[in-house]
Amino acid sequence: MLDHTLRSLSTLLADGKASSVELCRDYLARIQALNPTLNAFITVDADKTLAEADAADARRAAGQAGPLTGVPIAHKDIFCAEGWLTTCGSKMLANFVSPYDAHVIERFKAAGMPALGKTNMDEFAMGSSNETSYFGPVKNPWDSSRVPGGSSGGSAACVAAGLAPAATGTDTGGSIRQPAALCGITGLKPTYGVVSRYGMIAFASSLDQGGPMARTAEDCAWLLNVMAGFDARDSTSLERAQEDYTRDLTKPLAGLRIGLPREFFGEGLSGDTARAVEAAIAQYRKLGAETVEVSLPNSSLSVAAYYVLAPAEASSNLSRFDGVRYGYRTPEYKDLTDMYEKTRAEGFGAEVKRRIMIGTYVLSHGYYDAYYIQAQRLRRLIANDFAEAFKACDVILGPTAPSTAFRLGEKADDPVQMYLSDIYTIAVNLAGLPGMSLPCGFDGQGLPIGLQLIGNYFGEARMLNVAHQYQLATDWHARAPQGI
Amino acid sequence: MQWETVIGLEVHTQLTTQSKIFSGASIAFGAEPNTQACQVDIALPGVLPVLNKGAVERAIRFGLAIGAKLNRTNVFARKNYFYPDLPKGYQISQYELPIVEGGHLSIQVGDEEKTIRITRAHLEEDAGKSLHEDFHGMTGIDLNRAGTPLLEIVSEPDMRSAKEAVAYARALHTLVTWIGICDGNMQEGSFRVDANVSVRPRGQAEFGTRREIKNLNSFRFLEQAIDYEVRWQIEQIEDGHRIQQATVLFNPDTGETRAMRSKEDAHDYRYFPDPDLLPVRLDEDWIEVVKAGLPELPEQKQARYREELGLSAYDAGTLTASRAMAEYFEATLASLPSPASGRGAGGEGSAKLAANWIMGDLSAALNKAELDITASRISARQLAGLLARIQDGTLSGKLAKQVFEAMWNEGGEADAIIEAKGLKQVSDAGAIEPLIDEVLAANPKSVEEFRAGKEKAFNALVGQVMKASKGKANPAQVNELLRKKLG
Numbered sequence: 001m002l003d004h005t006l007r008s009l010s011t012l013l014a015d016g017k018a019s020s021v022e023l024c025r026d027y028l029a030r031i032q033a034l035n036p037t038l039n040a041f042i043t044v045d046a047d048k049t050l051a052e053a054d055a056a057d058a059r060r061a062a063g064q065a066g067p068l069t070g071v072p073i074a075h076k077d078i079f080c081a082e083g084w085l086t087t088c089g090s091k092m093l094a095n096f097v098s099p100y101d102a103h104v105i106e107r108f109k110a111a112g113m114p115a116l117g118k119t120n121m122d123e124f125a126m127g128s129s130n131e132t133s134y135f136g137p138v139k140n141p142w143d144s145s146r147v148p149g150g151s152s153g154g155s156a157a158c159v160a161a162g163l164a165p166a167a168t169g170t171d172t173g174g175s176i177r178q179p180a181a182l183c184g185i186t187g188l189k190p191t192y193g194v195v196s197r198y199g200m201i202a203f204a205s206s207l208d209q210g211g212p213m214a215r216t217a218e219d220c221a222w223l224l225n226v227m228a229g230f231d232a233r234d235s236t237s238l239e240r241a242q243e244d245y246t247r248d249l250t251k252p253l254a255g256l257r258i259g260l261p262r263e264f265f266g267e268g269l270s271g272d273t274a275r276a277v278e279a280a281i282a283q284y285r286k287l288g289a290e291t292v293e294v295s296l297p298n299s300s301l302s303v304a305a306y307y308v309l310a311p312a313e314a315s316s317n318l319s320r321f322d323g324v325r326y327g328y329r330t331p332e333y334k335d336l337t338d339m340y341e342k343t344r345a346e347g348f349g350a351e352v353k354r355r356i357m358i359g360t361y362v363l364s365h366g367y368y369d370a371y372y373i374q375a376q377r378l379r380r381l382i383a384n385d386f387a388e389a390f391k392a393c394d395v396i397l398g399p400t401a402p403s404t405a406f407r408l409g410e411k412a413d414d415p416v417q418m419y420l421s422d423i424y425t426i427a428v429n430l431a432g433l434p435g436m437s438l439p440c441g442f443d444g445q446g447l448p449i450g451l452q453l454i455g456n457y458f459g460e461a462r463m464l465n466v467a468h469q470y471q472l473a474t475d476w477h478a479r480a481p482q483g484i
Numbered sequence: 485m486q487w488e489t490v491i492g493l494e495v496h497t498q499l500t501t502q503s504k505i506f507s508g509a510s511i512a513f514g515a516e517p518n519t520q521a522c523q524v525d526i527a528l529p530g531v532l533p534v535l536n537k538g539a540v541e542r543a544i545r546f547g548l549a550i551g552a553k554l555n556r557t558n559v560f561a562r563k564n565y566f567y568p569d570l571p572k573g574y575q576i577s578q579y580e581l582p583i584v585e586g587g588h589l590s591i592q593v594g595d596e597e598k599t600i601r602i603t604r605a606h607l608e609e610d611a612g613k614s615l616h617e618d619f620h621g622m623t624g625i626d627l628n629r630a631g632t633p634l635l636e637i638v639s640e641p642d643m644r645s646a647k648e649a650v651a652y653a654r655a656l657h658t659l660v661t662w663i664g665i666c667d668g669n670m671q672e673g674s675f676r677v678d679a680n681v682s683v684r685p686r687g688q689a690e691f692g693t694r695r696e697i698k699n700l701n702s703f704r705f706l707e708q709a710i711d712y713e714v715r716w717q718i719e720q721i722e723d724g725h726r727i728q729q730a731t732v733l734f735n736p737d738t739g740e741t742r743a744m745r746s747k748e749d750a751h752d753y754r755y756f757p758d759p760d761l762l763p764v765r766l767d768e769d770w771i772e773v774v775k776a777g778l779p780e781l782p783e784q785k786q787a788r789y790r791e792e793l794g795l796s797a798y799d800a801g802t803l804t805a806s807r808a809m810a811e812y813f814e815a816t817l818a819s820l821p822s823p824a825s826g827r828g829a830g831g832e833g834s835a836k837l838a839a840n841w842i843m844g845d846l847s848a849a850l851n852k853a854e855l856d857i858t859a860s861r862i863s864a865r866q867l868a869g870l871l872a873r874i875q876d877g878t879l880s881g882k883l884a885k886q887v888f889e890a891m892w893n894e895g896g897e898a899d900a901i902i903e904a905k906g907l908k909q910v911s912d913a914g915a916i917e918p919l920i921d922e923v924l925a926a927n928p929k930s931v932e933e934f935r936a937g938k939e940k941a942f943n944a945l946v947g948q949v950m951k952a953s954k955g956k957a958n959p960a961q962v963n964e965l966l967r968k969k970l971g
Contacts, residue, residue, distance in 0.1 A: 080530045093529065100523055102530055199530040206759035234532050235761050313759055316562050319573020320527040324625065327529075336623075340566055363564070363754035372756060 003478070004165050006071055006219040013060065013070045020053040020060070020070030020114060027072055027116055031163045034484060037144060040158040042077050042135050043085045044117035052114035059112050068222060069112030074164035076155050077118040078125055079210070080199040081105045088201045089121040089133040089151075092321045092328045092347035102199020103231045104168060104210050111226045116164045119154030123349045124318065125175055125203040127151050128421040131412050132351040139408075140183060141481040142447050146405040149179030149421075155213045156183035161484055166214040166223055170200060172207045173306050174400075174425025177437035180213055181400035181450020184439045186467065186477060187213040188220045191457050192432035193238035196231030202317040204310035205236075207429040216477055217438060217467035221245040224460060240458075248465035254288035256466065259393030261296045264424055270403045276441030276449040277399050280470065284397070287469055294389035294396065298381040302427040303419055305382065308362050308375035309430075314352075315359025321347065354415065383431040390456045395466050399424055400437040400450030424452055434460045438467045439476035448476070485722075486686035489714050490694075491649045491679055492603075492641035495656055496634050497666040498610070498674040499542045505609045505633035506533030506576060513672045517615070521627035527571035532760050535560070539633040540764060542665035543583045543607050544774045546635060549663050549781055550602055552587030554771060560607075560761045564754040568625050569612035577636075579755045582606035583764065584635075589659065590783055591651040592801050600652045601640040608634050635665065641680065641691065646710035650703050653677055654805075657703075658782055662807040670701045677706055681713045683721070692717070693727040697734050697741055709734035713741050785810055793817075793835035802843050808858045813842055819868030822875050837871055845885065849892050861892050869898040882955050883907045911958040916949070916965055919957065923948045924969065934970060942966070 012018045028046050035041050049072065056070040080086045080098035082105075087093045101109065108115070122132040130138040130153030138153040140146040141161035148157040152169030156179035159167050169176040171189035180187030188211045195210040202208060212223030224245045231237045260281065265274065281291060323329035323343030330342035348356070362371035389396060401421055411418040428435040433454055440451035451470075455463035471477050504511055507524035524531045547554045561579035584605035591598050610632035615624035637656065643649045657675055661668035668675050677700040682692035697713060700706045712734075717727055732741040757763075780788075782804040789800035803813045820834040846867065850857060870887055873879045879887060879902065890901045902908050910916060923945060924931055930948075933941035949962045 080528070086529065088529065096529065098529075100528070197530075198532050201529040202760075204759075233534060235534055236759075312756060316564050316574050316754070316756070319564060319566065320529070320571060322566060322568075322573060324568045325526055325571060336568065360754065363756055365752045365754075368754075368756070 003480070004162075005215050006068060006165055006222050009071045009165055010067050013065070020056040020072070021050055023070065024049050024053040024072050024114055024116065027164060031116065031158075034161055034163060037484060038139050038141060038157050038161055038163070039136050040120055040138050040148075040154040040161065040163055041074070041117040042087055042089070042120050042154070045084070048083070049114050049116055052109075056112040056114055066111055068226065070114070071165060072114045072116045073108060073223075074116045074119050074155060074158050074167040075105065075108075076121055076152050076168050076170060078121060078170050078201045079105050079168060080201065081115065081118070084115070084118055086118065086201070087135070088125070089123040089135060090348065090352070091134040094134060094328065096327050100199065103196035103233065104227055105199065107226050107229070108168075113226070119152070119158055119167055121154055122151035122175075123352050124201070124314070125151040125170060125172055125208075126314070126351050126355055128174070128178055128418050129406070129408075129411065130154065130179075131408065132349055134349060137408055140405045140447075141484050142184065143405065143445070144484070146407055146447070147182065147410075149182035149401070149405065151175040151179070152187070152213060153179045153183075156180050156185055156187065159183070159185045159213055159215060160481060162480065166212060166219055168210060168227070169213045170203075170208055170210045171425075171429065171435075172203050172209075172310060173429050174422035176211050176213060177400050177425050177435055177450065177452060178422055180437040181439075181452075182405040182448065184448030184450075184476070184479060184481070185213060185215055186217050186220055186436065186438045186471075187211065188224065188436040188460070188464070189428065189434060190224065190228060190460055191238075191434045191455075192429075193236050194228045194434075194458070194460070196229070196234040196237045198231050198233040198237075202313075204313040205317060206313060207306075207310060209429070217436070217464050217471055218246065218249060220436070221249060221461075221464045221468070224464075243461060245461050245464055248461045249468045251465050251469075252288060253284065253466065253469050256284075256289040256395070257393040258284055258289050258291045258466075259294035259389050259396040260291050261294050261299065261389065261396060261398055263296050263299050264398035268402050268420075268423070269399060270443070272441075272443035273399050273401070273403060273449050276443075277397075277451060280440040280451050281397065283470060283473060287473060292392050294392055296382070296385040296389060296427065298378065298385050299427045301378050302382055302430055303423055305375040305378035305430060306422075306426045307358065307419060308371045309379065311355040311359030312363050312372055313359070315356045315363065318348075318352070318356060323347070351415070379430045382427050386427075386431045386433060386454075394456075395459070395463055396454040398452050398454075400452040401425075404443045404445070404447035404449055428454050433457060434463055436463055436467060438470065439479070440470075440474075441476055442479075448479075487683045487714075487718050488686045488688075489644055489646075489710075490641045490682045490684060490691055491643040491646075491710060493639045493643070493649060493653060494678040494680070495637045495653065496610075496676040496678075497637060497660050499539050499633040499635055499665055500667055501536055501538040501542070501633050503536060504631035505536045505539045505607065507631055509631065511632045513669075515628055517624070517626035517628060519628065521612075521630060525571065525627055525631045527573075533576060533758075535761060535764065536633060539607055539635075540583065540766075541770075541774060542633075543605065543635055544766065544771060545663050545665055545778060546605055546637070546660065547584035547587065548771070548775050548778055549659055550584075550587030550589055552602065552605070553585045554766055555581055555583055555585060556766045557581065557763050558583040558766070559763045560758045561755045562758045565751045567611065568623060569614045569627070569630065571612065571627060571630055575609060575611065576758055576761070577608035578606035581763075583766075589652065589655050591648065591655045592797070593645075593647050593651045598642075598648065600642045600648075603638045603640050605635050605637040608636055610634050641682075646707045646714070649679060649710055650707050653703055653706055655782075658804070658806060662782055663778060673701060676701055679706060679710055679713075681710055681717070682727070683714055683717045692721075693729050695727065695730045695732050695741075695743075697732050698744065700734060705734055705736055708736075708739055709741055712739055716741065779807065782807075782810075789835070794833060795835055795839055799836075799839045799843065803839060806857070808856065809842070812857050812860070812864050813838060815864035816842065816868045816871070819865050820871055820875070822872075834871070834875070837874065838867070841867060841871060841888075845888050861895070862888070866891060866897060873898050873902065877911060877958065878902065878909055879907065880909050880955070880959060883909055908956065909958050910953055910956045911961050913961065913965060916953070916957050916962060919949050919952045920962070920966055920969055923952060931970065942970075
């Protein structure tokens with residue numbers, strides 16, 4: 001089961017060698033066996049999954065199956081799914097059953113892909129280790145004493161461990177790519193606006209973007225075909241013609257210009273990661289690509305800009321969690337202010353509160369210009385850097401994360417160290433560009449290393465082509481954790 | 485010391501869209517609590533706003549009507565604060581780049597015309613309602629109103645008395661209903677006024693410290709509240725106190741204003757551009773289309789009434805108090821055969837005649853019945869039928885009033901009423917002369933006095949002849965025939 005890609009499952013179903021119900025039962029059994037160790041899922045509901053699988057089988061029997069009909073998928077618990085507990089990893093929403101489907105969930109339902117459950121995540125997607133989840137940390141399938149990365153840690157871990165063939169994730173500063181790297185899978189963050197944010201619980205609206213997490217680039221392309229598309233309910237959703245993201249997968253890489261930003265290969269990068277990325281570059285040269293050095297001079301400022309803008313938006317986005325209409329409300333209070341204060345003090349975890357406080361501060365009267373406006377300026381400079389770089393190359397390549405999976409608790413008390421986990425990924429969100437992570441080797445302890453590709457705007461198909469060609473030539477993506 | 489009052493108004497007008505500004509829910513008034521609040525309005529996790537184009541179109545209409553600058557790029561921002569009837573914990577409004585900037589409105593106070601400058605007008609969403617009754621120590625929340633589109637219209641501090649403030653508020657009310665962007669229903673909260681009031685020694689250039697009176701929902705309360713507030717502020721200053729910037733509420737029962745919160749408690753709203761909404765870009769073609777669809781505006785109509793119809797500024801102002809009134813007037817005029825203006829053979833022009841009747845008898849009847857002119861029991865065409873009979877001499881003014889009354893009470897066309905009630909004016913000398921003879925015979929004393937030079941006696945004789953004709957004799961003709969007989 002660990003070896004299954006979406007393509008292979010699709011073939012099994014199409015050939016009548018398995019039914020969706022059978023597939024789902026197998027995955028559910030594996031979840032039941034391994035989730036107590038990994039804690040990758042917050043909610044599993046076999047009845048719901050099997051009902052959807054049943055419907056998918058009926059659809060196939062009626063001759064109306066699409067390529068992915070009947071193939072199950074897990075959803076990050078940030079996506080509202082009708083009738084499902086949708087917690088966003090928080091005590092604040094620990095009792096919230098969504099009355100509606102996110103656009104992404106609608107799309108997967110329409111494709112006939114049964115939901116295996118809702119995956120664990122950092123609380124409100126704020127974290128890089130999954131340790132901020134109210135439901136406890138997810139364990140890395142390669143070493144259960146280590147973190148899976150975050151915030152889409154549950155999705156990354158469940159795909160890596162074969163609890164699901166694919167999962168949805170969201171990426172605000174690296175939340176798809178960094179856990180994909182730390183768990184040895186492939187994940188893609190699309191261009192901002194390609195996937196609708198409707199029904200995706202907001203962290204930082206101008207940065208959030210949903211995307212696929214799977215074993216291969218090809219699987220990601222299939223999933224993106226389902227997820228992407230205009231949605232009138234999201235004003236930042238882009239109205240463009242539907243693309244086939246698989247269209248360029250098989251193109252040879254001869255003539256491809258790969259940009260290597262010198263800022264991504266300096267200090268702070270661990271030796272094993274640097275070596276694996278260098279090896280990947282060598283592999284690409286063998287595949288006919290040429291490399292050019294590019295520069296992203298302002299990228300060193302991206303973490304600072306991000307930790308102004310994202311908390312600013314979050315402090316406002318999370319105001320709706322006030323105990324009035326849904327979600328957690330403190331049991332005892334003496335008046336309205338008391339109810340607000342206790343509800344939010346008890347309902348949010350420490351990291352969320354830290355970011356709400358930072359965000360409130362930077363938006364305050366007298367500080368707004370110095371922080372928020374300044375950070376917006378940096379954001380433009382960072383985007384300009386990329387625009388400049390893409391004049392010389394087709395895709396940018398570098399490490400996804402500065403190191404492999406760290407130990408649970410290792411950075412939990414040092415937020416700045418934790419924030420630096422996303423140093424290579426954050427600039428991509430600030431610029432609104434597409435990016436992905438794919439496995440490119442292992443460190444001395446057998447932990448996976450991620451290679452990051454960054455495409456130009458709407459360059460997903462090209463980026464997937466570059467990743468797919470690498471995966472045809474290597475087998476890092478096919479390795480699976482043993483011993484769990 | 486002589487004091488000068490300085491007033492600026494912020495008016496929240498509810499726009500006449502079908503649905504809310506950022507969701508598809510209806511904004512109809514009076515529905516059961518929370519039945520017109522969709523998942524966007526109640527701010528479920530994950531929902532997003534989508535701007536209602538109709539609200540933008542109405543703001544453009546307003547901007548064009550006041551000669552303002554329309555910001556081709558305008559931006560929605562979040563105004564952050566916690567309140568139970570504010571579901572998202574922020575209100576989506578416009579802050580640094582509103583859709584409408586500048587512009588002005590003319591007002592008339594007594595004989596004086598004055599121009600009030602408008603600072604800006606911006607789009608925003610309304611909050612829900614907190615219901616403090618019937619919940620036994622708890623508060624109920626009704627989110628039907630949450631997300632209702634508002635255009636907040638902010639004036640410069642250009643008004644110098646409560647009367648001017650009321651005149652401005654009325655002119656604004658007329659304009660927004662005139663161009664159809666607001667239904668103007670003040671009871672239902674469609675037009676709510678906040679007044680910023682300060683006083684300063686006459687001649688002083690700087691403004692005094694202002695206090696803001698919130699949520700005045702009638703013109704009468706607006707005037708009362710400002711008058712009270714001005715007296716209170718002057719008293720405070722004369723007693724040696726300083727005015728503290730504050731938000732105050734007006735209590736209609738006591739006629740007093742009372743501080744709600746001081747500047748120290750003022751929120752830091754932490755405005756920032758809403759990342760869920762792209763900047764709004766106004767397309768030139770669209771603006772042109774909206775402009776082409778605008779009706780003739782009150783000020784334009786007033787000028788035309790004065791210049792082309794020869795009406796006074798007062799009449800022109802009164803007839804354009806509402807678009808319905810102006811339309812009624814114009815429909816009446818259109819149904820009259822005589823020329824609208826001029827003082828030709830028919831005496832006053834049709835315009836003045838129609839104006840007098842609409843502003844006089846018709847308005848009185850409407851007021852008495854508490855009816856709007858759109859619900860008038862006498863249509864413009866009916867009224868024109870009546871006025872035509874005045875112009876052709878069939879009816880005297882007095883008879884016309886009787887026809888009007890019958891028409892109001894029982895309906896029907898003027899000619900039918902005249903026929904049925906026999907109210908036709910008698911202009912036949914053969915019929916009037918015998919009456920004159922009778923009157924002269926019966927009043928030798930008056931005849932004597934008239935011959936002795938007393939003009940008053942003549943009037944008494946005319947009155948007697950009119951009485952003898954039961955008011956039907958043509959007064960001009962009675963005059964003429966009587967003089968002939970006595971001469």
